Amino acid sequence: MSRLFERCPVVVRGGGDLASGVIYMLHRAGFPVSVTELAAPKLVRRAASYGDAVYSGRVTVEGITAIRADDAPTPDKHIPVYVAYDLPRIQHDLKPVVIVDARMDKHNPDTSLHDAPLVIALGPGYTAGGDCHAVIETKRGHFLGRVIQAGSAETDTGEPDAVQGITHARVLRAPAAGHIIPALITVAHETRPIEIGDMLEKDQPFAYLNAVPLLAPFRGVLRGLIHEQVFVTAGMKIGDIDPRGNREFCFTISDKARTIGGGVLEAILASDIIRPYLR
16 A cells, blocks of 8 residues: 655654554554554553554554564554664664654653654653754643754653543552552453453452552543553552543543644654655
């Protein structure tokens, strides 16, 4: 399948929920998009993250399918997710014209202005003109999704976005180190492990950590839960409960992620560096 911008391959480093807004937008616009992820990514909103292909082998979000690309080539209509690719391998094997650092580390682990002809980073921890060519604002508010061509995004405050007035309580964190095991739930006379999208009642166990039950702080839909393979540390984000109770929100790209994706698309199409590759 021919894509509109076939000569401008893009590599998105990270496949989390915000990165997935970028991946979706660029794929829909006609860019060949590849994703690189960790061997055990710390995804919480996994049902809306293309990076979950690392665990599931294949994931479809809003009609677009990502496939873990280990052996066989990935069909053009799908997005390949490469596991544990370091930067030299990305540059050698995938030959990106654009690299988008969407790992949301809130500091710069290794991204350089010279990694690709155009380098874009999401959120705080990067400086446009120093670490990359452009930074995309990720903080909600008037400047969300704005393309920053000189300077940095707003500093991370550590304050979660409010949902129906709830901030910190909706973010589920590990009280200790270990592996998260989903609790069991009975639905229509069938008992199974709790899944993203299930409705939880206040004080209902949603998972176990070191055999200790973790309880839902209020009634809401389980919007995210970290994979059992991830070794979590005390205080680490492991889940997300949505008090709005809309199950569909668990499986679709958020308004925030779409806005950030639009900012990345603007940064690419407006860049003089990229013009020769778009013709």
